[in-house]
Amino acid sequence: MHLDVVLLSRLQFALTLMFHYIFPPLTIGLGLLMVIIEWLWLHTKDTFYKSMALFWTKLFAINFAMGVATGLVMEFQFGTNWATYSRFVGDIFGSALAAEAIFAFFLESGFLAVLVFGWDRVSPKMHFFSTCMVATGSLFSSIWITIANSWQQTPAGYHIVKSASGFWRAEVTDFWAMCFNPSMVHRMLHVWLGCFILGAFFALSIGAYYVIKKEHTRFAHTTVKIALIYAAISSVAMLVSGHFQAEAVSVNQPAKLAAFEGHYETGTGGTCLYAFGWPDDKSKTVKYGLSAPGMLSFLVHHNFTQPVNGLDKFKAEDRPPVFIPFQSYHLMIMLGMAFIGVSLLGLVLLKLNRLFEQKWLMWIYVVSVLGAYTANESGWVAAEVGRQPWVVYGLLRTKDGVSHSVTGEQVLTSMIMFAIVYSFLFIVWVMVMNARIIAGPPLMEDLAQDDAKIAPESKKGIRQFWAMVGRLLERGPASLSETWRGPAPTMSGSETESKSDTKSGQAEDKAAGEKSNLSGEDNNQEAKP
C-alpha cells in the first residue's frame, strides 16, 4: 500500500498544531487578566481579589502544562517530518525558535513556578512581579513564533545559497528585515488580540455561568464586569486589526486573498465581498452567497470599479485551495462581529444596571468561549491553508519540504497515536477544568485564616534575596545549608504546634534557619548544590 507522506505529514501537523493552539492563546489572554487582578489586589489589599487570582492561577497552570507538553511536539516535528524544509529555513526559522526558548520560555516557566506554588513562599509584591514576568514571557514567545511564521508567509532579509552540505537554503542577510518582515507587525497584533479575546470570553463564560447558577455572586459579577470591558476593547481593536491584516494580505499574498473571497475569475468591474457562501471549484463561482458588490475592490483599491486579481491570474500550480480558506476566513469574521455585538450589548446593559437579569445573554456568554476558540483556530487555518501550495511563500513548495527517510507507515502510526492520545487528553482536560470551575474560587474566610498563619516576614521578597546573597558572600555556600537540615534543635519546643500546619511549620523552619545564622552557631558543612 502506498501512503502519501506529504499528505499524512500535513494532516499530522494540522492535528498537533490545532490541538496545541487550544492552550497558548488562553494562557496569553488569561495572563494579562491575572496581572490586572493581582494589581487590584496589591492596590486595594482586598482578599477578594486574591481569591480571584488564585482561582485563575489554577486554571492557568493546567493550560500551561498542556501547552508545554504539546508545544514540544511542534518543535520536534519540523525536524522529524519536514527535514527538507528544516534544512531550507534552519538559518532563519531556527534562530527565531532558539531566541524564543532563550528569551521567553525560561522566563515563563521559571516564574510560573513562583506564580503557581509561591503564594505562601514569597511576598505579594514578588508574586505580582512573577505574574507580570509570566505574562511578559508568553508575549515574548508569541513575538518570536509569529516572526517565524510571518517570514514563511512573506520572506524578507534573506538570500538563497548553496550550503556546505550541498543543499539550497535561505540565509539571513539582514536580521531586522527578517524579523520585521512585511506581514509581521499586523499579524502580531492580530494574534495578540485573538488571544486577549479568548482570555476575555473564557473569563466571561465562567462568570456568566456562576451568575446563572447564582453562586459566588461577588466573584461572578466582578468577573463579568472586568471580562466585558476586556472583551469589548479587544473585539473592537480586532476589527481595526482585521482590516489592516486583510489589506496586508491583498498586497503580500494576493492569491490568498482571492482564495479567502472565493474570487475565481478576475472579470471586469468591481469585485464583490461575500458575507457567506459556498465556493464551488467546478463552476468557479460562489453559490448561495450574500455579497456586497464592489466592496472588495473598495477595500483593496479604494474604488468600486477596479477589479481585484482573481485566481485565474495565477499559474494553476500556484493556486491555493479555495473551500477551506473561504469558509474558515468567513467563520472567523462572523465570529469577530458577534464578539463586538455581544460585548457592547453587555456593556450597555451594565450601564443600565440590567445586565445580570438577562439570563439568555448569560447563556450566550457561557457558550461564547467556544466561539473564541473557533475564531482563533479558523483564523490560523485560513492563514496556513491560504499559503498553500507553498510552505515558504514563493520559495519552497509544501510537497518538497517533507523528510525523505520517513515512510508513510511511520507517519500514519504516529498520527493515529497522536489522535488517540490527544482525544484522551482532551477529555481529561475538560474533566479537570470542569471540576475546577464547579469547585469555584476559594473562600475568603479560608484565605484570611491561611494568611494569619504565615508571618509576613517569612515570605521571600527582594530584601530576603539580597540578604541571602549577602550571607553567601560573607559565609560561603554553607550559609545555604540550614534549610537542608530541617528544624534546628533549639526550635524543637515549637515543633509540636507547628506540625498541625505545614505552612507555619515552614515559617518556623525559615526562622530557625535565620536564627542559627545570626548567632553564628552553624557548624554544618553541607553545601547546597
Place this chain on the structure above:
Amino acid sequence: MFTAEYSMNLAWFILLGILLTGYGVLDGFDLGVGILHPVAKTDEERRIIINSIGPLWDGNEVWLVTFAGALFAAFPDVYALAFSSFYTNLMIILFALIFRAVSIEFRSKHKAVIWRQFWDGCFFLSSISATFLFGYIVGQLFLGLPIDAQLELHKEKMSFIELYPVVTGLLAIATCAMHGSIFLYLKTEGELQERIHNWMWHTYGIFIMVYIMTTIFTLTQIPSATANLTRYPWLWSVVMVNVLAIGNIPRAVFLKRPGYAFLSSIATIAALAALFGIAIFPNFIVSSIDPGLSLNIYNSAASKGTLKTMLLIAVLGLPFVISYTVIVYWVFHGKVKLGKFSY
C-alpha cells in the same frame, strides 16, 4: 581541519554541549525522581516525591527545548537529519514527555485511588522510557548512522538490534535514578528519607555496574570514541573528573554530606556529556557507510551571520536564564512541605 575561520562553529558545538549538559543535569534528576517514585508507599509520600520536582520540572524541560531550537538554528542539517532519522524514537519520547507533564498536573485533581494509580503508572513509565530512549539515541550516535551521499538515512542498512545503544540506554536510566535519589534525599525527611538513603546505595551500585559495562563496550567496540583523547591528551582530565566525581559520591553519602554527593553526581553527568562530545567531535553524525559523508561542525553549520547573531542572543540571554533559575531554586529550596498549593 580546524582554523580560526571556524571558531564560531566550535563555539556553537560547545554551547550545544552546555545546553545538553544543562538538560541532563536538571531534567536528569526529575526523570530520576519519576523512575524512583514507586519507592513511595503512601499517597502522602508520593505527593512529597512529586512535589519535590513540582515547581521545577517544566523549567528543566526548557533546556531540551532550547537545545533543539539551538541545534535547528546553528546546525540545521544535523537537526533535519537526526530528527528525521530517529523518527520513531523521538515520537515515543514526545508521547512520554506529554504523559509525564500531564500526569504530574492531573494526578492531584481527583482523590479516587484508581485515578491516582493510573497517573502514577504513567509518570513512572513515561519517565523511564524517555530516559532510556535518550540514552539509546546517544548510543546510536556513537555507532554512527548509515548516511548516504544524498545526506539521507539509508534505511535498509540500519540495524535496530545493536546491543550498544541498549547499554547506553540502561546507563541513562541508572545515572538518572542515582541522580534523582540524591536529589530526593535532600528534599525529604524522616522515614521516607531513610528508605531513599538505601535506594541511593542501590542505584549507585547499579550505576557502577552499568558504567563499567558501557566503558568496556565503548573501548572494545568503538575505537573512534577514544581517537580525540589520543590526539589531545589534556582531554584525559575530563576522564579524571568523571572518575573522581563517581568515586566521591559514595564518600559523600557515607560522610552524610548529601549536598556534596549531589554536586558530584552533577559533575558525573557533566563529564559524561563532555565525553560524549569528545568522542564524536568534530562530527555530529558519523556516517557508517563512508566517514567522509559524516555531518560535522564544518559542513552542516548555519551561515556565519546567523551563528554570530545567535551567539549574541545567547550571550544576552544566558545571564537572564541563570538569574531566573537561581531565583526559582532559591524560592523553592529546602525540604518539601505539602501545602495548599502543592500537587
